[in-house]
Amino acid sequence: DTGVSQDPRHKITKRGQNVTFRCDPISEHNRLYWYRQTLGQGPEFLTYFQNEAQLEKSRLLSDRFSAERPKGSFSTLEIQRTEQGDSAMYLCASSPGLAGINEQFFGPGTRLTVL
Amino acid sequence: AQTVTQSQPEMSVQEAETVTLSCTYDTSESDYYLFWYKQPPSRQMILVIRQEAYKQQNATENRFSVNFQKAAKSFSLKISDSQLGDAAMYFCAYRTSTGTASKLTFGTGTRLQVTL
Numbered sequence: 001d002t003g004v005s006q007d008p009r010h011k012i013t014k015r016g017q018n019v020t021f022r023c024d025p026i027s028e029h030n031r032l033y034w035y036r037q038t039l040g041q042g043p044e045f046l047t048y049f050q051n052e053a054q055l056e057k058s059r060l061l062s063d064r065f066s067a068e069r070p071k072g073s074f075s076t077l078e079i080q081r082t083e084q085g086d087s088a089m090y091l092c093a094s095s096p097g098l099a100g101i102n103e104q105f106f107g108p109g110t111r112l113t114v115l
Numbered sequence: 116a117q118t119v120t121q122s123q124p125e126m127s128v129q130e131a132e133t134v135t136l137s138c139t140y141d142t143s144e145s146d147y148y149l150f151w152y153k154q155p156p157s158r159q160m161i162l163v164i165r166q167e168a169y170k171q172q173n174a175t176e177n178r179f180s181v182n183f184q185k186a187a188k189s190f191s192l193k194i195s196d197s198q199l200g201d202a203a204m205y206f207c208a209y210r211t212s213t214g215t216a217s218k219l220t221f222g223t224g225t226r227l228q229v230t231l
Contacts, residue, residue: 003159031217042119042206042221043160056218091160095217101148101167104219106160 004107006092012113013082020078021110025094032075033104034067035091036060043091049075050097082114117142117209121222128197129230135182136192136225138207148210149183149190150219155203163205166190168212194227202229 005024013019025032030051035043046065048056051072061067064082069075079086089111093104118141128134140149151163166174166183173181178195194201204226208219 033218035219040223042121042208042223043219045218045220048218058218101165101212102217103150103162103165104217105162106152108159 004092004094004105006090006107006110008110009108010111010113012115014115015082015084017082018078018080019082019112020076021090021092021112023075023077023092023094023107025074025092026105028096029094029105030072030097031095031102031104032069033093033095034075034077035093037089037091037109038087046077046090079112082112084114087112087114117144117147117211117220119207119209119220119222121207121225123225124223125226125228127228127230128194128201130197130199132197133193133195134197134227136194136205136207136227138190138192138222140188140190140207140209142188142209142211144211144213146212148212149181150208150210151179151181151190151192152206152208152221153201153203154206154224155200160206164192197229199229199231202227 007022032049034046037043049069064080067077089109091109092107095102095104149166154160182191204224207222
């Protein structure tokens with residue numbers, strides 16, 4: 001296991017279509033995060049899991065967005081009825097569930113383009 | 116809500132020289148963590164350095180060091196002996212240390228160019 005992986009790396013879709021992204025965290029990391037990064041901006045937090053429990057959701061996560069981590073391992077992020085404003089890089093990160101500073105390790109991201 | 120501000124959209128440094136990237140933040144908390152992340156072009160974000168707010172000593176990692184001024188809510192990154200591989204976007208980030216909340220709040224980033 002060499003790090004956080006994300007699939008696909010790039011996704012082009014038409015407005016109105018649904019898309020699903022997958023994130024595989026580092027083994028034994030029980031915390032998993034999703035962020036969104038638009039051009040020229042820093043990543044913005046979307047949601048966070050500890051094991052299979054979704055503990056926090058940003059107001060950025062509209063009703064069209066849903067995230068799951070069914071077995072506490074990989075996670076999926078689904079966007080329904082995509083809009084052009086959803087075009088962004090979607091980043092996944094994981095960290096150990098330990099007390100303290102806990103570095104978050106980031107994946108390479110999925111770049112979404114909505115036409 | 117916490118905010119992180121990076122006021123330098125772009126910086127340039129010559130190879131082997133030293134550069135300082137600025138970051139300020141706003142919080143009402145007394146204990147928290149601060150980070151600098153590096154995002155090279157088309158590559159994933161990696162942690163450069165981190166600082167725990169309760170520690171007065173500034174963190175250092177090889178050529179990277181920080182100047183943490185808690186009262187001023189300032190957290191600047193100094194890169195010494197700059198190398199071509201240091202060229203990247205640099206993001207300052209804040210994280211609370213309380214409760215289960217673990218999200219990072221990022222600044223808008225500083226693009227660092229390294230010239231020969």
